Amino acid sequence: MVTAACHVHSDWSYDGKWPLARLAAEFGRRGYRVLLMTEHDRGFTPDRLARYRESCARASSDKVLFIPGIEYSDASNTIHILVWGPVPFLGENLPTASLLESVHSANGLAVMAHPARRDAWQQFDAAWSESLLGIEVWNRKTDGWSPSKAALSLMQGTELLATVGMDFHDRKQMFPLTMELDVLSAIDENSVLECLRARRCRALAFGRPVPNVTSGWLGSALRSAENCRRTAAVVYRAWGKLRVA
Numbered sequence: 001m002v003t004a005a006c007h008v009h010s011d012w013s014y015d016g017k018w019p020l021a022r023l024a025a026e027f028g029r030r031g032y033r034v035l036l037m038t039e040h041d042r043g044f045t046p047d048r049l050a051r052y053r054e055s056c057a058r059a060s061s062d063k064v065l066f067i068p069g070i071e072y073s074d075a076s077n078t079i080h081i082l083v084w085g086p087v088p089f090l091g092e093n094l095p096t097a098s099l100l101e102s103v104h105s106a107n108g109l110a111v112m113a114h115p116a117r118r119d120a121w122q123q124f125d126a127a128w129s130e131s132l133l134g135i136e137v138w139n140r141k142t143d144g145w146s147p148s149k150a151a152l153s154l155m156q157g158t159e160l161l162a163t164v165g166m167d168f169h170d171r172k173q174m175f176p177l178t179m180e181l182d183v184l185s186a187i188d189e190n191s192v193l194e195c196l197r198a199r200r201c202r203a204l205a206f207g208r209p210v211p212n213v214t215s216g217w218l219g220s221a222l223r224s225a226e227n228c229r230r231t232a233a234v235v236y237r238a239w240g241k242l243r244v245a
Contacts, residue, residue, distance in 0.1 A: 002181040004034035004192070004201075007071075007082060007113065007136065007165025012052050013040040017170040020059035020066060026174075028064040034181065034192055035064060038071040038082045038113075038165075041092050049089040067189055071113060072099055078120050080113040082136070082165075085193055100131035109196055111163050114139040114148070121150040133196065134161030138205060140175040141167035144229055146222040147205075147214050161196075162210060164203040178204040 005027055009016035027035055056066035069084040075093040085108030090099060103110045112135045115121035135154055138147035155162055164177040182200035185191045195201060205213040
């Protein structure tokens with residue numbers, strides 16, 4: 001089995017903090033073999049995507065493999081789609097339906113990111129399922145220490161793949177969310193994408209399958225911890241404003 005970190009941003013994204021070399025060192029030290037990158041579409045062009053792919057190839061080694069990808073946003077910045085594979089740069093602010101059609105036509109892979117962000121789940125169209133590989137059911141940056149109930153509800157009645165992602169921009173999003181991949185041949189971009197396409201993978205949290213983590217006492221504990229974290233964050237921000245005043 002191969003461990004992959006999904007939904008990772010480098011300083012190729014406008015809001016990313018870490019260069020590829022630092023990501024390779026830190027994630028490699030933590031046992032991740034594959035990084036499924038997802039740079040924001042803002043500021044990208046076909047030429048910049050080509051240069052980015054080259055940089056990912058140079059930064060890869062026999063210890064850490066970078067899979068280049070783009071996180072596309074619609075015009076309202078509500079629906080975000082993670083895309084990997086042999087897909088040319090498609091542009092910015094694209095309607096989700098046409099974006100997914102283009103990705104599917106190019107034999108790429110698409111995952112709906114963080115459905116809870118800006119209540120994106122409310123705009124989900126069941127027709128998208130025909131072109132989506134999966135839905136991100138747990139996004140560390142948006143959902144925190146417990147998975148998204150909205151995302152889990154979207155999964156019901158579909159055959160979509162459940163994925164987990166850190167939405168890594170800096171160390172604050174480092175969290176034990178892993179995609180475990182059953183890669184059948186030498187580890188490279190093609191074999192990893194083929195593994196995902198065939199769904200020979202599963203989402204793990206704290207080293208356990210996500211369904212085992214989200215139910216029972218552990219699920220309750222995580223939800224309570226997340227509620228406490230959010231409350232503490234609100235109090236901390238309010239205290240900071242009082243200090244400035």
